[in-house]
Amino acid sequence: MTHKTTLSFTDRHHRFLTEKVGEGVFASQSAAVAAALEQMIRDEEERAILLDGMANEIRARMQTSRDEYVDPAPVFAAARRAI
Structure with missing residues (x-):
């Protein structure tokens, strides 16, 4: 089902739509x-x-016990050496 509505566009948007329809990218502005x-x-x-x-x-990681954490x-x- 389609619905008819009225839309307003800036000059920039209208120009873009018109160009794309003119180029055949779209069949219509709609x-x-x-x-x-x-x-x-x-x-x-x-x-x-x-x-x-x-x-x-995040929920899964919140279930990780502290003894499984990686020592930063x-x-x-290693990162400081690389820098």
Whole structure:
């Protein structure tokens, strides 16, 4: 189902849309806007997946006991030598 709506664009955005339609990249300005919205939806979904993965990793690491921690001194010493 499609819905008709009215959108307003800056001169820059309107010029870009008009150029892309003229170049044949998109069939219409509506198609270009729909493609942009689809990309935004994919970006948001990917961001949610990544944030969920990070949250799960943080939760898992919070369960790590202190005796499993890595001593940072040798790691930083090696980094200082490299610098």
